[in-house]
Amino acid sequence: MEEGNQTGEKNFLLLGFTGNSDQQSLFFVLFLSMYLVTVLGNLLIILASISDSHLHTPMYFFLSNLSFVDICFTSTTIPKMLVNMLMQSKDISFAGCLSQIFFFIVFGCLDSFLLTVMAYDRFVAICHPLHYMVIMNPRLCACLILGSWIMSVLGSLLETLTALRLSFCTSMEIANFFCDLPEVLKLACCETLINNIVVYFVTIVLGVFPLSGILFSYSQIFLSILRISSSNGKCKAFSTCGSHLSVVSLFYGTGLGVYLSSAASLSSSASLMSSVMYTMVTPMLNPFIYSLRNRDMKGALRRLLSKALNEGPLQDSRE
Numbered sequence: 357m358e359e360g361n362q363t364g365e366k367n368f369l370l371l372g373f374t375g376n377s378d379q380q381s382l383f384f385v386l387f388l389s390m391y392l393v394t395v396l397g398n399l400l401i402i403l404a405s406i407s408d409s410h411l412h413t414p415m416y417f418f419l420s421n422l423s424f425v426d427i428c429f430t431s432t433t434i435p436k437m438l439v440n441m442l443m444q445s446k447d448i449s450f451a452g453c454l455s456q457i458f459f460f461i462v463f464g465c466l467d468s469f470l471l472t473v474m475a476y477d478r479f480v481a482i483c484h485p486l487h488y489m490v491i492m493n494p495r496l497c498a499c500l501i502l503g504s505w506i507m508s509v510l511g512s513l514l515e516t517l518t519a520l521r522l523s524f525c526t527s528m529e530i531a532n533f534f535c536d537l538p539e540v541l542k543l544a545c546c547e548t549l550i551n552n553i554v555v556y557f558v559t560i561v562l563g564v565f566p567l568s569g570i571l572f573s574y575s576q577i578f579l580s581i582l583r584i585s586s587s588n589g590k591c592k593a594f595s596t597c598g599s600h601l602s603v604v605s606l607f608y609g610t611g612l613g614v615y616l617s618s619a620a621s622l623s624s625s626a627s628l629m630s631s632v633m634y635t636m637v638t639p640m641l642n643p644f645i646y647s648l649r650n651r652d653m654k655g656a657l658r659r660l661l662s663k664a665l666n667e668g669p670l671q672d673s674r675e
Contacts, residue, residue: 372533394640397642405656422470426642428459432456432463437534482577482581511562599650
């Protein structure tokens with residue numbers, strides 16, 4: 357077969373999860389259930405944060421933004437995978453693949469930035485409690501969110517635009533259920549040095565630096581907690597950080613697992629499971645972590661659900 361840039365002639369093939377029809381049906385039901393739980397759980401977090409006046413604080417403002425980003429993050433990859441399973445198809449166009457790469461990087465970087473911003477919020481709340489409302493004012497909170505969006509979009513644009521220069525030869529099979537940029541780079545039949553440099557640069561700026569900020573914030577938090585004399589004060593301080601620290605560990609733990617498994621050249625099934633953990637399990641578990649470990653959020657969710665249940669019959673009777 358003649359080699360050349362065939363992106364205009366052929367679609368990429370997302371190999372994803374292979375198996376017989378029964379296995380495909382099981383995967384479809386499982387992943388659809390996980391996606392619906394993710395969307396519903398994060399949507400409840402957003403509604404609770406908006407509707408309950410007790411949660412109109414910077415911490416829950418950032419949390420509602422994180423929940424929105426998690427919904428978008430999973431919606432970038434899962435619906436396409438479900439459609440492919442339903443239609444018994446594995447195709448994705450070159451434009452669709454680039455779009456998936458762009459939005460996947462945007463929302464992945466936003467997750468990282470928002471977790472960093474939330475760590476800074478906890479740092480100010482515990483280490484500078486008397487100045488918390490002055491420092492974490494609405495203007496600063498809005499600027500932090502806006503800055504996170506701008507940095508994420510610019511980083512993703514840089515990686516996606518450099519991918520436009522790639523040419524592909526005979527192999528168009530991606531060993532995953534979505535267009536992962538490292539997997540796409542492996543298929544290119546041209547020089548990818550520039551792309552790899554851009555990937556490493558964006559990873560350092562939008563991944564390593566935010567993680568360093570999180571580690572610094574929590575090192576200062578732990579030092580401040582150790583200086584608290586009463587055991588009740590220490591427990592209260594730890595409880596305010598417990599939910600966020602659990603989400604940080606889950607997000608970066610699964611994310612590092614994906615790249616470590618890729619570097620270790622594990623089997624395709626192991627790599628797929630790592631991707632599932634990163635793209636599906638983590639966003640699905642975040643609402644459970646915050647609702648189960650956070651007393652204020654549990655109370656807000658109870659009030660939201662009871663209000664919805666009480667207004668339903670009344671609304672029906674009025675009609």
